Amino acid sequence: MRQRLLVLCGLMLAALWLAACGNAAPPSAATTPPQATPTRGWTLTPYATPSPTATPTPLPSPTLPAAAHPSPTPWVYTVAKGDTLLGIALRFGVSLKALEEANPGVDPQAMAVGTRLIIPVNAENPAGLPTPTPLPMAVGAPFCEPAADGGAVCLVEVHNPGPQAVEAVAAWLTLPNGQATTAEALLNLLPKDSSTVLVARFTQAPPQPRAAVRLLRALAVPTKAQAQRYPPLKVQNLHTAIASNKRAVQVSGSLRLQKNTAVQAVWVVAAAYDAEGHPVGVRRWEAPLPFPPGKPQPFAFTVYSIGPPIARVVVHAEAHALLPTPTP
Known part of the structure; x- marks a missing residue:
């Protein structure tokens, strides 16, 4: 009997042990504590490698045209009373043929006063172009x-x-x-x-x-x-009066041919300058014809400034001889 009680007690203890094992909580897994995500004070920007680009082909530099030089201006003479084509040719030291070739539209027998003639510089230049x-x-x-x-x-x-x-x-x-x-x-x-x-x-x-x-x-x-060509001409009693606003100057005086020479033109030119020496005005006065030699002839005209005040005036005079018409 006693033995049966011991067996029964053993069985009960074994049952209790098994029950305890079945109800035991499973072991907790090792939990990694949450990692704090680092907070950046800036934003990382991936380094952008520039895409390779084709090297631009330089455009050819434009070729600038050479500075255009002006065509030389012909020397033009205005026919005055008493002029002949031969006389003009002799006066300017050119041949009659060269003068005629330079002026094909001029009739020597009907050349009016005021006709503009091209004067060739030399026999090899009938177009009348001056020396370069x-x-x-x-x-x-x-x-x-x-x-x-x-x-x-x-x-x-x-x-x-x-x-x-x-x-x-x-x-x-x-x-x-x-x-x-x-x-x-x-x-x-x-x-x-x-x-x-x-x-x-x-x-x-x-x-x-x-x-x-x-x-x-x-x-x-x-x-x-x-x-x-240019007989001596004397300027006498020259007087210049600059206006109060200095924008004009009155020029007056008299002219006298120093030789008994017939002339086809008598000119007086006055040039006005500012205080810095720049030319600021110029004018030509032409004497009425005929101009008697040896007798003073008065002149008076006004020169105006193109801008700055006038400080001084320079006056020049010129006479053109009336050359005799040579016999062909």
Whole structure:
């Protein structure tokens, strides 16, 4: 009996042990504590490798056209009373044939006063183009002022340092907009160690015109030819009166031919300058004909400034001899 009780107790203990094992909580898994996600104070931007691009092929530089040089301006002579084609040819030292070839539309037998003739420089130049290399002159910077009509007036002083006189002085003026024209002297002759003012007018110009200048023509005059063409003319009793506003000057005086020579033209030119020496005005006065030799003839005219105030005036006079008509 006792043995049965021991077996029963053993069975009960075994049952209790098994029950305890079945109800035991399973072991908790090892939990990794949550990791704090780091907070950045900036945003990472992936480095952007630039995509390779084709090296641009440089465009060829444009070829600028060479500066266009002006066609030389012919030397033009205006026929006066008593002129003949042969006389003009002899006066300017060209052959009659060359003069006729340069002026095919002129009838020598019906050449009216005022006819404009092209004077060829030499026998090999019947078109009347001047020498491409003028005698060296001192050319000042053009002084330009706008005109009321949208154009501009430019004045250029040219000085002849010598050693001989020149005539038919001209220059070529060019504006930045490409417009170009010829500046002409108001006197034919420019003696050595003397100055003259050339005049040019542009029909269209910027508000502040600035022109480039190149000497175009300055033809040498032999001493003998100078004495024949330009008889000595004396200016007497010269008087200049600058207006109170300094924008005009009155020029007056008298002229007297120093030789008993018949003339076809007598001119007086007055050039006005500002305080800095720029030419600011110029005008030519022409004497009425006939002009009696040896007798003083009065003149009076006004020169106006193209802009700045006038500070001084320079006056020159010139007579053109009436050469006898040679016999063919």
